[in-house]
Amino acid sequence: MASTQQTVMVDGHRLRLSNLDKVLFPASGTTKGEVLHYLTQVAPVLLPHAANRPATRKRWPDGTGGQMFFQKNLDASTPDWVKRRSIQHRTSANDYVLVNDLATLTWLGQTATLELHTPQWQFGRTGARLDPDRLVLDLDPGPGAGLPECAQVARWAREILQGMGLEPYPVTSGSKGIHLYAALGKAQDTRLDSDAVSAVAHELARYLESEHPDLVVSDMSKSLRQGKVLVDWSQNNGSKTTIAPYSLRGRDQPWVAAPRTWEELDDPDLAQLTPDEVVARVEADGDLLAPLLEGHLSALEPTPERLATFQKLENYRAKRDPTKTPEPFGPDSDDARAAGEPTFVIQEHHARRLHWDFRLEHDGVLVSWALPRGEPTDPAKNHLAVQTEDHPLEYGSFEGTIPSGEYGGGEVTIWDSGTYELEKWRDDEVIVTLRSAERGARRLALIRTGGRDGDAENNWLIHLTKAQPGAPAPPGAARSPSKKALSGQKASTQRDKARRPMLATNAAPGELVEPEGWTFEMKWDGFRALAHVEDLETVRLVSRSGQDLTVTFPELSALAGQVDPARLPVVLDGEIVALDRDGRPDFRRLQQRANLRKERDVARARARVQVDLMLFDVLEADGHSVTDQPYTERRELLESLLTPSAPIHLPPAFDGDLDSAMRTSRTLRLEGVVAKRRTSTYAERRSREWLKLKHSAMQEVVIVGWRPGRANTSVMGSLLMAVPDDGDVRDGLRYVGRVGTGFTERERREITTRLQGMERKTPGASGVPAEDASDARWVTPKLVGEVTYADWAEGSGSASGERRMRHSVWRGWRPDKSPEDVLVEGPGQG
Known part of the structure; x- marks a missing residue:
């Protein structure tokens, strides 16, 4: 500043x-x-x-x-x-x-x-003091002891805590020692107050002291602490506090209370971290303490869902006077709804104008739309649906007369009611199958057509889908309304697999000649995908290696409702990303959505991490290829095809020069910039017509093995990496080093389990030095990951000219890529 x-x-x-x-x-x-x-x-x-x-x-x-x-x-x-x-x-x-x-x-x-x-407890939403949600041990070295001794005590304490069903997470305190945190709440059958947690921690400290009297002390007396580590259990007392994770320390140097990995605690040179080091780690690894947040308790409070229900009904109640209308106002208690399928109701409403109110039970309320023409009965004719305020669940059984002069005054009768099966629910799209005894089953889709502001923001279309429960497809009906529809699903699938996205070549800013002939886009940190939109309901997502990603990212089917229906079918190019709370792509978050195929697994991951689709090119429109058109024309076409809203986005191309674009990318904390020649056609291969300029060095690698950790030899400590020799995987793989940082403890266990089913007896790469091969567990080289690294250097014990990546940090798996796709993009090529 x-x-x-x-x-x-x-x-x-x-x-x-x-x-x-x-x-x-x-x-x-x-x-x-x-x-x-x-x-x-x-x-x-x-x-x-x-x-x-x-x-x-x-x-x-x-x-x-x-x-x-x-x-x-x-x-x-x-x-x-x-x-x-x-x-x-x-x-x-x-x-x-x-x-x-x-x-x-x-x-x-x-x-x-x-x-x-x-402290280790929180205030609840109502101001009540909650039970502690975490246990903490402060490992404080006495004179003659230091961080290595604290790390040893931490490993002993970890074994005990894991035996209690708790997983501890280490934090170097920014002062002298180490803090261990373990989440409480979800792993326990009974709830513990601060006194009880403090007693448990005290007993744990005493046990460590009895088992390791030469190094551990549990008594605060300074006379007993020479050369030993105090296990301070007292900070679990309800009136005691601990330095907050990521807080600075008021010492001569600005050390930080910094979360660490267990692998780091094995390092004999373990040291406290500076603010710059902590920021770099957070950018690379995210919050290593994130699992600790799962311990938060709220059992005695109104649930977040219940509080949200009160807020959702504010508009409903503001429009009505309970002394003047017989309409229900919702329950006064926090009783849960009876278990079972969610309900729907359609009410015939003779108000100022006759209409039908379509209501779906969702998140504790009846989400409501007014249908001026009622429910559609013909798939070829959509009806208008205007979203209105949410209604209380009790409205589902309401029939009666709303007095004249009151909001919605008129006669209300139930036209149909029953339960529904939910297929999709997003801000812009809802697909359900209604089931009622009187009118049977039917599948309906609601698609928002209005923007997020303005008079039309609540306008939707309600559509009777072609595919209906228990009924064959209508004779002669095609999946796409376009006259250029494909002859069948097989041809469509073959075309999907035949398509490959255009790839950019890695470059440095100085390689960009004639800058006025280029345009710039931000580089998005995610999974590349081609989106095939056949009709108003069908979107297929295909990775750059030909994998079908549709079932993995179901929310992106919202794209179907955002493409001009007169231009279908289309094929669009984009990047699937997971955004953090600041709206920036977070590749680590995206990893939580990768490799999932089962509907239940996808739904569970989707509840934690939503994904977005950043579109930047078009390959087909009206069923015709446009790849031979220059970039500028394709860009104009893309903008005319789409009316995007979340989770679909059309990021703008950058109007400034390269330096300005790179500065903007750094400000937004993005991966870099893609420069595209304005005259470039779309080539389904890697080309120098598109150049990618990154802020930090990254490399895709093939995993050929793993080495066990020193503290726990049954869990992966580092991964062994290789790249295609001479740039072609057919010439074999050559070893480029190991990566042991950037993993959470949970990821280490998951990776170990995954690799144990891929074991082989010999290395799948050449040039592995003896020190790395000594305890290696080799695996079939078919998985691709991505790392950041500092530079390339000649590896110790390697043949002349063989180079290794230095200071590699794990970014995550690349399930969208195969070993054949890996390209050495840095100086390590030579």
Whole structure:
């Protein structure tokens, strides 16, 4: 930050930031401005672990070389928008800050709050204090001991905790020792209050001391701690706090309470981490403590679903007076609905104009549409559906007269009712099969046609699908309404497999000649896919290697309703991505959706991670190929074909020069830029008409084996990587090193299980040095992954000219690619 004072808007709140050039950490020269920048960068991972916990603050207004102020209570200078909760102590009540949002975190940074300390419990949504959701052990080295000794005690403690059904996660404290966290709540049959958790932790500490008396002590007395590690169990007490994960420490150097992997704890050179190191790790690995968040308890509170129901019915209740209308207003209790299939009702409503109200039970309410022409009976004729306010479930049995002059005044009768099977529910598309005793079963689709704002935002179409339950397809009916429809599914599938996306060539900015002849697009970090849209219902997604991804990403079928129906069928090119909370592609999140085929597995993963489709080219329109048209014409065609809305997007092409495009990409924290020659046709191969320019080095690799970890030899510690020799997999694979960082503990176990079914006796690559082969477990080389790396260097023990990737970090699997697709894109080619 160049200025020493700024006024900024954060989450809608105006904050005055001052003295930004003041040095808060004397040894490193780190300023307040740099502290605020760090807090902004780690907020997405820090806030979930600190939220709803009363925070105790340590402030150093004059830097860590000056006086420290220990502060619990909020004072009069605290902005009124800062969330807070009160705790009654023995002699007074204190208002504690809740670090729930970036604005609060920024305000704390402005006040020179360097350390945030929180307890192991949270406030509930109603303000009630909940039971602890995590157990913590603070491993504190005494004189003569250090991080290696703490790491050894951590491994012993891990074995015990795992035997209790708990999985601990290590954090180097930013001071001297290591913290171990384990999530409580879901793994336990009974609930434990703070006293009970503290007692369990105390017994665990005593057991470690009895088993390892030469290294472990559980008593706080300093006289007993020489050369030993104190297992401090007391921070599970309800009144005690622990430094929050990702918080800075108020020492000479700005160390951080940083989550670590168990593999890292085996490193004899294990050290505390700096803010820059932590930010780089978060960008590469995400939040290593994410599983800890699963321990949060809310059993005694209104569920989030129930609270959402109250909010959803606000519009309904605002339009009605319970003293003037017989309509139901919803239950007054939190009783759950009876189990079973969700219900529907269609009510004939003789209001100012006759219409039918179509209502589907979903998320605790009846989601409702008004049908001016009723339910459609002909697949060729869609009817208008206007979405109205959600109604309470009790409205499903309502019949009666709404008094004249009241909202919706008129006669209401039930035209049909029953249950329904849900096939798809998105913001823009709903597909259901209704079942009623009176009118039988029928399959209907609702497709939003209006935008997200304006007068038409609630406009939908309701469509009777061609495919109906229990009935054959109509004679002569084709899947596509287009006259150019394919003769059959077999021909369509063959065409899908024949298509291959155009691939860009890796390049450096200096290789771009005649820059005025190029246009630039942001590079999206995901899975490449061709989308084949045959009609208003059918979308097939095909990976660059020909795999069918349709069942894996069902939400992307929304694309069918966003293409001009007069131009079908079409084939579009794009990237499937998983966006983080800031709207940026997160390849690690996308991994959670990969390789899933079973409907139940897909639904479970989809509840955690949604995907989006970024479209950037068109191969076919009206059933005709357009690949011979130049890029500029294809781009115009693509924009005319689509009316996109989430999860489908049409990112803009960049109008500026390459330097501006690269700066924009860095600002957005994207992978890089793709430069496309304006005159380029679409070639289904790799071409220098498209160039990809990345901010960091990445390489796709073939996995040829794994080595066990040192702490747990039954679990993968590192993967052994190879690439095609001389650029062609038919010439064999050559070894390029191992990767042991970038994995969560859960991923290590899952990868181990996956690879154990692929074992072979010999390496599938040449040039493996003896030290890497000594304990290697070889596997069939058919899986492709992706890593980032620092550079290429000649490997120790390797033949002359054979090069290895240095400082590799795992990014994830590439299920969309095969070994034949791997191309060496860096200096390692030689």
